[in-house]
Amino acid sequence: MGKPTGFLEYARRDDLRRPPEERVRDWEEFHIPLPQAVREQQGARCMNCGVPFCQTGMVYEGRTFGCPLHNLIPEWNDMIMSGNLGHALARLLKTNNFPEFTGRVCPAPCESACVCGIYGQAVSNRDNELSIIEGAFSEGLMRRRRPPQWSGKKVCVVGSGPAGLAAADQLNHRGHSVTVVEREAHPGGLLTYGIPSMKLDKSIVKRRLDLMTDEGVTFVTGVDAADETVARRLMAEYDAVILCCGAGRPRPLGLDTSAVTGVYYGTEFLKAAVERQVFGQTPAVPTAEGRHVVIVGTGDTASDCVATALRQGCVSVTQLVRRRREDYLVAGTLPLDYAHEEAAAVTGADPRRFSVQVKELTVDKDGALTGVVTTSGDTLPCELLIAATGFAGCERGVCEAFGVEAGDTVTTAPGRHATSVEKVFAAGDMRRGQSLVVWAIAEGRAAAAEADAFLNGYTNLVRPL
Numbered sequence: 001m002g003k004p005t006g007f008l009e010y011a012r013r014d015d016l017r018r019p020p021e022e023r024v025r026d027w028e029e030f031h032i033p034l035p036q037a038v039r040e041q042q043g044a045r046c047m048n049c050g051v052p053f054c055q056t057g058m059v060y061e062g063r064t065f066g067c068p069l070h071n072l073i074p075e076w077n078d079m080i081m082s083g084n085l086g087h088a089l090a091r092l093l094k095t096n097n098f099p100e101f102t103g104r105v106c107p108a109p110c111e112s113a114c115v116c117g118i119y120g121q122a123v124s125n126r127d128n129e130l131s132i133i134e135g136a137f138s139e140g141l142m143r144r145r146r147p148p149q150w151s152g153k154k155v156c157v158v159g160s161g162p163a164g165l166a167a168a169d170q171l172n173h174r175g176h177s178v179t180v181v182e183r184e185a186h187p188g189g190l191l192t193y194g195i196p197s198m199k200l201d202k203s204i205v206k207r208r209l210d211l212m213t214d215e216g217v218t219f220v221t222g223v224d225a226a227d228e229t230v231a232r233r234l235m236a237e238y239d240a241v242i243l244c245c246g247a248g249r250p251r252p253l254g255l256d257t258s259a260v261t262g263v264y265y266g267t268e269f270l271k272a273a274v275e276r277q278v279f280g281q282t283p284a285v286p287t288a289e290g291r292h293v294v295i296v297g298t299g300d301t302a303s304d305c306v307a308t309a310l311r312q313g314c315v316s317v318t319q320l321v322r323r324r325r326e327d328y329l330v331a332g333t334l335p336l337d338y339a340h341e342e343a344a345a346v347t348g349a350d351p352r353r354f355s356v357q358v359k360e361l362t363v364d365k366d367g368a369l370t371g372v373v374t375t376s377g378d379t380l381p382c383e384l385l386i387a388a389t390g391f392a393g394c395e396r397g398v399c400e401a402f403g404v405e406a407g408d409t410v411t412t413a414p415g416r417h418a419t420s421v422e423k424v425f426a427a428g429d430m431r432r433g434q435s436l437v438v439w440a441i442a443e444g445r446a447a448a449a450e451a452d453a454f455l456n457g458y459t460n461l462v463r464p465l
Contacts, residue, residue: 003081006044012121013038015130017338020345024310027197027277029104030338036083039131043080045116046073046123053113054125057442057464066113068442069095069102069464073110073125080128089136092129095464097169097441098208100137101162101191103130104200105300106438137207144214147175153455156181156238158225158398161189162437163428164244165212166444167451170461172217174452181223181234186279189246191437193271196304198311199338202278226397235402240423240451243410244444245398247429253296253358253387260361262286262369266301266388273308288314292381294372295319295351296358297388305386307339310346317343317351318380325354361385391434409433415465417447418454425451 003009016032017023023030034042054073056066067073072091079088092099103126114122136142153176157164160182172178186192188205213219225231225245234241250265257263264285272285288309295305298321309317321328328334336344343351353374362371362379372382393408404419405411410426412418417425427447428440442464449461 003044006041006081007047007116007120007123010041010045012045012124013042014124015127020338020342023198024307024342024346027311029201030198031104033131033134034127039128040081040083042124043077043128046077046081047115048074048078049115053115054110054123056113064109067110068439069445071095071110071125071129073123076132077123077125077128080132085132085135085139086141088132089141092132095462096129097166097445098162099129099133100204100208101200102438102441103127103133104204105195106436109438142211144211145173146215147173149175150177151175151456153177153239154179154237155240155242155451155455156234157242157244158234159189159244159246159428159430160187160219161244161246161428162191162440163246163430163444163447164189164242165191165208166441167242167244167427167448168217168444169212170445170448171452172212172215174448174459174461176452176455177218178216179218179220179238181225182219182221183224183226185221187219187221189244193274194267194301196270196273196308197278198307199304202274224397226395226401228401231398231401235424240425240455241402242417242447242451243398243402243404243419243424243426243430244428244440244447245394245430247391247394247409247432247434249392249395250387251389251392253389255358255361257361259367260363260369261367262383263361263385263387266295266297266305266386269305269386270301270308273312286384288312288317288384291315291383293317293384293386294358294380294382295386295388297321297390298323298352299388299390301390302388303337303339305388306351307342309384309386310339310342314384316347316381318353319351320356320358320374321352321354322357323354328354358385391429393433394430417443417450423454425454 018030055070057068076088076091108126110125111122155176155178157168157180160180168178191205272283275281275283289312293309293314357375358372360373371379399406410431425447427443446463446465449463452459
């Protein structure tokens with residue numbers, strides 16, 4: 001602990017944000033890094049507690065405390081304060097494969113567990129983490145790391161989201177020949193298709209994919225492992241297979257929309273937005289431009305849909321939240337997510353309506369959506385209804401193709417990642433259920449350790465879970 005009184009001397013400073021009325025006009029990332037001198041002060045705020053709960057990553061009474069990756073947070077905070085970027089990077093990469101992702105989109109459970117936050121404000125660990133990895137890339141410290149020798153074993157990772165990428169990265173560095181197959185046209189999973197560019201620019205994802213490719217990982221896109229022929233071929237060609245296909249089966253809206261046009265799930269809408277904005281495609285899902293938009297649900301997906309609709313030029317946007325307004329109050333006030341800040345700047349009002357849901361839909365003679373009748377009794381104009389209602393579990397196609405036991409998620413023994421089929425493992429949301437990017441990375445690392453032990457008879461990879 002380089003500055004024992006740092007938490008007393010320096011107030012918390014978060015990375016700055018571009019003004020909402022400015023950033024809503026483009027798709028650029030909206031966070032602005034702090035100057036280096038201020039960042040060193042933020043590192044000095046870390047108390048290096050005797051029991052650093054920030055890195056525990058434990059689940060107690062149904063709640064998660066600390067980082068699931070067990071990031072060595074006090075150590076790299078101390079290195080930030082000392083200005084030692086190289087040592088900070090070494091400690092960070094020891095536990096986290098992709099801090100450039102978690103530093104942007106993680107809700108930072110480490111900060112919720114920070115002792116400084118008990119009587120004051122937690123240390124800004126997420127921003128500190130991001131400053132380390134971005135500084136390392138800009139200073140040329142992120143160099144190719146290829147294994148000194150290859151094991152001769154071949155591993156196929158199905159799915160290229162954060163869990164699949166983490167498993168692939170770990171096993172590649174262990175010397176196994178790793179191929180990642182992805183059914184979409186571009187790798188990255190939800191990092192590419194599920195998170196809008198203003199939160200995670202796709203050049204950041206590509207930068208990491210390019211580095212992994214340079215280190216030896218092979219990416220093959222346009223391959224649907226739900227095809228039984230494909231699954232049989234992968235089982236025959238590879239010594240181990242790790243399924244990391246997410247939990248993309250959406251939770252139903254609860255309305256009959258079979259004959260209605262203009263109703264989509266949040267992930268469909270966000271994916272189409274990325275395909276259109278980043279890759280220049282023309283997806284079937286329409287934009288929000290010129291439309292009244294209603295979004296059902298809360299959480300990150302709903303917020304991302306609000307922010308995306310604003311950038312696409314919607315006429316209006318309303319977010320319907322099932323729970324009461326009081327349930328979201330913090331210290332008597334209602335926090336605004338980045339998307340709600342933007343909506344307030346554009347429309348002059350918070351887009352959320354609490355304790356309200358959709359009761360029925362109104363359509364024209366052609367079945368096109370024209371409005372929604374709410375449980376409050378009013379009718380909102382609506383040509384685009386987006387259901388950001390969460391996920392019901394993994395899609396069944398891949399499970400059936402590989403013959404693994406599955407319910408809402410793939411069935412594994414408690415604390416294990418091996419499935420009911422020999423040499424097939426599962427990780428991420430597909431095994432755990434809908435969760436966070438940081439948990440997906442932890443899942444991928446744990447599955448990699450188990451697969452490595454299966455292939456070698458032992459492993460020196462650390463299991464975070």
